[in-house]
Amino acid sequence: MKSMTRSDLEDAAALVHTQMAPTPEYSWPLLNQATGCETWVKHENHGPTGAFKARGGITFIDWLTRAHPNARGICTATRGNHGQSQARAATARGLRALVYVPRGNSVEKNAAMEAFGAELVEFGDDFDEARVEAFRVAEEEDLFIVPPFHPELVRGVATYALELFTNAPPLDVVYVPIGCGSGICGTIMARDALNLKTEVVGVVSTAAQTAKLSVEAGRLIETNSADTFADGMAVRVPVQEAFDIYSKGASRIVAVSDHEVAAAMRLYYTKTHNVAEGAGAAPLAALMQERAQMAGKRAGVILCGGNVDTNWFQTVLAGGTPEV
Numbered sequence: 574m575k576s577m578t579r580s581d582l583e584d585a586a587a588l589v590h591t592q593m594a595p596t597p598e599y600s601w602p603l604l605n606q607a608t609g610c611e612t613w614v615k616h617e618n619h620g621p622t623g624a625f626k627a628r629g630g631i632t633f634i635d636w637l638t639r640a641h642p643n644a645r646g647i648c649t650a651t652r653g654n655h656g657q658s659q660a661r662a663a664t665a666r667g668l669r670a671l672v673y674v675p676r677g678n679s680v681e682k683n684a685a686m687e688a689f690g691a692e693l694v695e696f697g698d699d700f701d702e703a704r705v706e707a708f709r710v711a712e713e714e715d716l717f718i719v720p721p722f723h724p725e726l727v728r729g730v731a732t733y734a735l736e737l738f739t740n741a742p743p744l745d746v747v748y749v750p751i752g753c754g755s756g757i758c759g760t761i762m763a764r765d766a767l768n769l770k771t772e773v774v775g776v777v778s779t780a781a782q783t784a785k786l787s788v789e790a791g792r793l794i795e796t797n798s799a800d801t802f803a804d805g806m807a808v809r810v811p812v813q814e815a816f817d818i819y820s821k822g823a824s825r826i827v828a829v830s831d832h833e834v835a836a837a838m839r840l841y842y843t844k845t846h847n848v849a850e851g852a853g854a855a856p857l858a859a860l861m862q863e864r865a866q867m868a869g870k871r872a873g874v875i876l877c878g879g880n881v882d883t884n885w886f887q888t889v890l891a892g893g894t895p896e897v
Contacts, residue, residue, distance in 0.1 A: 574724040574814060577731060577766045586732040588635060589628050592662075593621045596733065598741045598873075603844035608857075609864050611871045613741040614845070617733055617878060618853060622657040622685070624805075624878030625733050625756060630658030632729030637717060638666050645669060648711035649719035650704040652752075652804040653682025654878050657689050659719055664690030671716055673707040675699050679804060681882045699799060701810045721753035722812040731759030737873055738767055746772040747873035748856035751784045751826070752805050754815025756877060761822035771873075775819055775826040776859040778803050778834070778851075783811045784819065785826040802885060802895040803834050803851025805878060829858040835894040837861060841876070842890065850881040 586595075596619045605612050617625035637644055646669025649659050653674070660670040672691040674683060675698055687693050696706045704721065711718035719726075737747070747764075749757040757775050764771050777785050781799035793816060799807040819826075829837075837854035840861070841847050849857070856874040860867060885895040 574727065574818075577728070577762045579766050581728070582731055582735045582763055582766055585632055585728045586735055589631050589729060589732045592631050593627055595736045596620055598737050601845045604840070607840055607844055608860055608867070608872070610867045610869065612860065613737070613744065613871070613873045615733055615737045615873060615875045616847065618847060618849065618876050622654065622661060622689070623880045624654035624657070625730055625875070626654040626658035627661065628658075628732050629655070629726035629729035629755060630662035633659070633719060633723065633725040634662035634666055634668070636725040641717060644717045646671065646716045647719050648707050648714070648716040649673070650700060650707035650721070651686075652700050652807060653679050653686065653880060654805060655721070656686040656691055657682070660686050660689040660691035669716065671710065671714070673703040673710070675703045679880070679882050682880055685880065700808060722755055722815045726755045727759045727762065730755050731763045733875070734760040734763035735767075738763060738769060738771070741873060742871060743769070744771045744873045745870040746774055746824075746867070747875065748774045748776055748827075748859045749875050750806055750852045750855040750877055751775045751777050751819065752808050752852065753812050754784070754819055756875065757823060758815050758818040760875070761818055765822070772824040773822060774859065775823045776855045777826060777828050778806045778855070779828045779830045781807050781809070782828055783808055784816070785828055787811045787816055788820045788823070788826055791820075800897050801831055801851065802897050803831065803855055805850065805852025806855060827859040827862060829855055829862060832894050833858040833862065835889045838881070838886070838889045839892075847876065848879040848881065848886065849876050850878045853878045
């Protein structure tokens with residue numbers, strides 16, 4: 574996709590802010606003590622769906638209704654946050670929202686998607702199997718497919734990076750989780766549009782390293798599984814368009830274990846009393862992993878979502894790590 578200008582970002586933000594307020598960025602003293610550096614948290618968990626994806630839903634559906642005014646509805650696949658955003662935006666425009674999730678998906682994310690108006694279908698053993706079925710059914714039922722990565726999704730989610738970069742002090746580094754890549758690509762494109770020197774560091778799960786392996790190999794590498802409770806990062810198949818951006822624009826990609834993610838979730842709760850889902854806590858886990866080299870620097874972490882099932886969060890607060 575083509576690069577963005579500051580004007581592009583500001584236009585997207587103006588649209589996004591008609592449907593949601595900007596989310597805050599805070600530096601928490603107790604968290605700073607734990608990380609050993611000045612840490613700025615971008616609180617996407619405070620958005621209307623509890624996750625950053627709400628922004629992409631707004632821009633994508635706005636574009637869809639203008640570019641394809643005869644569209645009857647959408648079809649997409651998700652682990653939860655993308656599905657909530659698309660259902661919220663699509664049904665508000667009177668469109669059908671057919672959403673595919675893998676079997677065993679988050680019970681509470683499923684309920685939230687249905688509450689936002691999604692017609693929910695369980696299919697396959699993981700996100701990538703659900704995605705293939707969603708593409709097939711979209712064509713069969715004449716619905717507009719919403720892929721996991723699209724320029725209009727990136728345009729929307731990039732607005733959180735615009736807010737962070739313009740409201741927080743200058744950041745040396747920002748840690749961003751990677752699923753299919755819209756979040757990190759939006760962050761990279763916003764950084765470049767603002768002519769900043771901030772390092773962007775991608776974060777993946779040790780159990781779902783497709784993005785990291787692909788960057789290291791210089792080509793797309795699929796994995797056989799993606800079994801992590803950080804479901805927002807549980808992706809086996811990388812997206813070429815996203816890879817083309819983060820392989821060049823990210824300084825490095827860090828892999829964090831489920832145990833490290835659970836520890837970061839506890840850290841968020843005990844130091845800030847914010848709830849972070851697995852992918853939302855992964856950037857903090859990566860910062861803690863690189864704590865020594867970040868000493869004296871100013872770091873941003875994207876708390877991209879707080880939608881974690883109650884039983885998993887109880888396990889985490891009790892000192893455990895959820896099993897999948």
